[in-house]
Amino acid sequence: MRKPEVAAVAATHQVQKTKKGLWSPEEDSKLMQYMISNGQGCWSDVAKNAGLQRCGKSCRLRWINYLRPDLKRGAFSPHEEDLIIRFHSILGNRWSQIAARLPGRTDNEIKNFWNSTIKKRLKKMSDTSNLVNNSSSSPNASDSSSNSSSSLEFKDIIGSFMSFQEQGFINPSLTNIPTTNNLFTTPHMFSHSFNEDFTPCVDGLYGVNTGLQGELYPPLECEEGDWYKAEINNHLDDVNTNGAGNVPESMRMEECWDLDQLMNTEVPSFYFNFNFKQNI
DNA sequence: AAGGGCTACAACCGCCACCTT
DNA sequence: TAAGGTGGCGGTTGTAGCCCT
Structure with a gap:
């Protein structure tokens, strides 16, 4: 103020x-x-x-x-919190787009909530996991500022990664919580066991298709329950969750995905500009 | 009670896109 | 085509108010 x-x-x-x-x-x-x-x-x-x-x-x-008379007042409900986290994992810092999907909430409100509450929570989580999984790592392991060339927030990646893991999309026997030391160099195993396909969106980039995308892109040939090795690109700019800068205009998420429908499904889904490599 | 630290959030800033002239 | 105005957006700042010592 x-x-x-x-x-x-x-x-x-x-x-x-x-x-x-x-x-x-x-x-x-x-x-x-x-x-x-x-x-x-x-x-x-x-x-x-x-x-x-x-x-x-x-x-x-x-x-x-x-x-505005249609504004909702008061604290965010757990359901709203959940939606914000899920939308953020897909949309990044596009606060106005997130707000458009939360009736009565403003972009400013959501942005403040994210920056003051959720970000800290994710940081705590990442600090804890770094302590557990990376006791021998360098002092800079949890310092996202070392990646200053990118708008990618390490904490956000950790949060999304843990979300993947919690929901069983990452093979728990084959991967650890990533650290800044290994996140971009260590292949992590992503499950494909929910009944949809990884869908190639553009040259080396893959999204996780919930089946809502229609026939836009041909699915990979794969078996139910396969695990795929997802090698995260070394270049931070290529894994910028904030936007679809690496995806041609015509292929960007908004045009491909019905987000509202997506958020109402039981199958969580994510779209990162990660450079996935198929490893069958 | 005082004051120092912390948090939440209202409001500003700068940039960009779009529209009109 | 260029210039100016306007709206929209994300990032950032600054402070009221709360909590703790």
């Missing part, structure tokens, strides 16, 4: 003052009344017409994140 301040902005013939910082109840009430009676329009007009000394952007943010 910020101290209220008044910034002078030079206008054509006069000096208009735009206020910054916390919104007062009076300002909230003005904006609320204006929005209810006029609806959403050009935000800079909203600021002017509602008699607010705020920039349009500030009005927009206040309305979307705080005043």
Whole structure:
């Protein structure tokens, strides 16, 4: 939160003052009344017409994140938490897309929740697993900052990896929790035992097909229950869970997957830009 | 009671995409 | 085509309020 301040902005013939910082109840009430009676329009007009000394952007943010009548208030339910974690494992930091799938929640809210709560939880988990599995590793083993060239968060990978493991998609007898030392160099075994196929999406990249994807890509030939060796690419940029930067526009997740349906199925599924290598 | 540390979250900033002129 | 305006988004900051000592 910020101290209220008044910034002078030079206008054509006069000096208009735009206020910054916390919104007062009076300002909230003005904006609320204006929005209810006029609806959403050009935000800079909203600021002017509602008699607010705020920039349009500030009005927009206040309305979307705080005043909107359809907002849900209060703590996230365990179900919402679960959804956020699952959506994040698929969408990365696309907060607005995650928020669009959680009615009544805003991207800002979810982002804050993730950064203040879930991230810490994952960090704790990764710290614990590093202690257990990597007692002889280098002092930097849990330091994600050493991978500063990538937007990939090591903690996120750990979280996703553990999620894979918890749900039985990673052969427990063949793999350990990865560390920064071995995550990108050690092949890990991914189960294919749920009744769908790994589906090649583009040149060396494989997704896990839940069967919801239709006939877009030919499935690999494989037997029910096979284990596949998934060799995670050495290049951090290629395993960026934040986006589909390595996947051609036409093949990106949004176009291929019905996320809403996906999230309602009993079969969890994930899509990483990992460079999977088939090892039958 | 005081004050220091920590957390949650409201709000700002900078960038980008899109639209209009 | 370029320039300017606007909206949307993710990252980041700063502080109110809580907790602990």
